[in-house]
Amino acid sequence: MTFSLANLVYLLQGTLWTVALALLSFVGGGVLGLAVALMRVSRFGALRFAAGTWIQVIQGIPLPVLIFLSYFGLGVTGFDVPALAAAALSIAVNSSAFLGDIWRGCIQAVAKTQWEAADSLALNGFQRMVDVVLPQAIRLAIPATIGFSVQIIKNTSYAVVIGFIELTQSGKIINNALYEPFLIFTIVGLVYFALCSPLSNASRRLEARLRARGA
């Protein structure tokens, strides 16, 4: 047997699942990560501590372990967790620790004088964050965030450990039939590259532009 059009279509289906998983993970990780970042800069020590612990613990757990945990661990408690949900949840949780830390840095990178100007105008903490700090932090955060989305795309390949049929798993299944590992995984690698490199480039360009503006 040789690599056929049907195989290619199968790989592209896997690619779509990779994209879907990445999007779910990014959205979930973004929402959680924003909460983590905001808690990390809160004036309440307990919230800062909780978020700091979260970041440290989650960053210390390998992603495949998290995926096993949510797939089999939640399964034991009686939930029948679909592989997609388990993988998305795990990657989202993992991403929240990294995005939360990146975004905390961006929030704190907004000049102290801007916080003071907001305080002096009698804005409350929420208004200060939403109207003054976050709009400036977001600008700072865009390059690193796009950069991390590349990481998320690559992280979706860990979903192979629970048999979720995304791009890498599709390649593995085709290879089990064809025994053409070099060809098949080269194609798989190229698809990942095609997904990731525009994002990497955009991130680099935005980073350079930000630097040029002296931010």
Added chain:
Amino acid sequence: MTLHATAPAPAVEPAAAAPAVRFNAVHKSFGTLEVLKGISFAVGRGEVVCLIGRSGSGKSTALRCINGLERITTGSIDVCGHVVSPDGRADLHAVRKRVGIVFQSYNLFPHLTVEQNITLAPRRVKKTAPAEARAIAADVLAKVGLSDKRDSYPEQLSGGQQQRVAIARALAMQPEVMLFDEVTSALDPELTGEVLKVMEDLARGGMTMVLVTHEMAFASRVADKIIFMHQGRVHEAGPRDMLSRPETPELRQFVGTGL
């Protein structure tokens, strides 16, 4: 203040007679460094008070204590009928609604236009309707002579223009007191004039102002009271002509060297 001998002293001072700002034995330390060592002075309504003194003498810190950007260690500050105390954050919001501050480095919000910079606080804090907030912005921009810059972003303006927008932004909250911390120090000499003129107009218009400044000519012309700070204390205080006849050697030396 003198009361008529025949009139009974009012139990509570009428609001108009109470000073706008009064420092009562204020101490402020950063860690073990005591920066304000018990300062007391009052700023009457409509008065212009200039704080002068060497760099590091505690002028900015004193100013920033008034609106709670720095928390005082002991003592208290009366501000427009509210009390700033070492622990209490309770009155801070009320104080900040009544006190505007302008910084040396302008601190405009770079992501907002001039008009948005000005309308933000009225809209969010006072819940002013958008149309009314824009009318206020037009009014204060006219006061600082920048009506044509309404839609510009801060980075498109010169330093002097940015500082005038910062003044306008503070004025839009209709403050009872304006604080200025060396607002012309970052400006080229040819741009300081336009900012000083705006401040002088404000002073003539009856605004209560406390300003830290190195512009001795301005202080001698506009101030109702000059306070010379030295090593965290009010070393000498007096009327605007105090600089021409300093009493302490420290002030004499300060005036002599210019800075």
